[in-house]
Amino acid sequence: MTESKPSDEEERERWERILTTQTEEEFRDFVIDQLDLRPDESVLSVGCGPGFETAALAQHIGEKGSITGIDVNEAVLAAATDLCGDLSQVSFKQGDITDLPVADESYHLAIAKQVLYAVSDIDAAVNELFRVIKPGGRVAVTAGDRRTHVKHTPTDRMQRADEIYRSEMGDRQRGTRLAALLPEAGFTIEEIVPRAKIQTEINDQIEQGIEVQRQLLAANDAFDDAEIEAWERDLRDLNETGQFLSCSTSFLHIARRPE
Template structure:
């Protein structure tokens, strides 16, 4: 199933809203981590799976002396990004291509960033080989992703969130993705000869960012279904508790191409 098939089902505008929220959610902490991992503001950066450009904008705003190439295989999302970011001029270039078999020349980029992309790929090894090929000697790759076992930890423990994680993981597998990619990415980087490996985490917590920012958009129409109505009630009861909290771990995987 292509990604476009998914957003056609839920609605293009609704998916844009979700992606915009995802891009800006705790982005200041992500930028701090990128800098800690050695991203300098004079780089040629490839953003893999750039989609509608919301995270591209975050990168452009925080690395104003860098050139960003936004790569995605979805024409509609790239067109949206191009229209939204046209005021950044030649600092950003949009490229419709596939990281699994891209047309980029060898040893071109200082930095490759892939944010919430690898969980969707059918063959992560092929993608990493391509990334290794297009990185300059000494170039850096940073993969930001999740592992279903570490995503959405709640207090008090909430079975709805646990079940949601399980169902998302099963769904990802059914469309040839892997929501448990977090536990294997560093091993794959090592296997493909990336050096100076590192793994870090950025933690988003509802007591810092606000609990409403973690709330999923459930359609209130489900209240008319007795089975789904129970889930809806449990979900809202959790968020309405004045002492409940939730945290999400974003994992940062780092490697370098040999000089």
């Protein structure tokens, strides 16, 4: 039986839970701390989600600057609007990174944090970021590389499941590909900063990954239903005994559009 797609409201609640975890809060602070923000800058927050990043940016920009949050999900944008309702320098628009609903050369800075994993046309996304940045302005883009994702997999069954997962997921090297894609779009890269994201328990984000992996295993002849259930029990047992560990590296690219 095919599972129903989550409603917008369910997506909103899920992202609020994910983005308020300590791991995500620390990652958000890490990105902002690298940017040396000025109080008069105009900032575009792409994939702003329920507004936590937007609110954090407002603390640094102050009332002299401006921040526009962009997201594709209406319910998520409604949550962001509620969260940032008292911030006069903040506004929101619905849109996609491959077709941003803003004018050319509008912003001093655009931040796209962990957005590209869901984008099929990554070249169009990077070109859009170049279009909306003022000459001399910057982008801060983060993405991971599937090859850096490591897990504690003490059983042969878990190791085989992860091999299938990696092979079926295909090209997920965007965090390293940006080193070529940003210059091709016209940017000059100023800095690339790696950041390890470590998970030591199964949270909402990990649950989503487990569901994706279950679907991939179900479509593979190497695993039957009983072994898929046993694989998931292996994960749950690690979590219950404090042995769960998953680590991936994201790469923050800070690049400038030439004057």
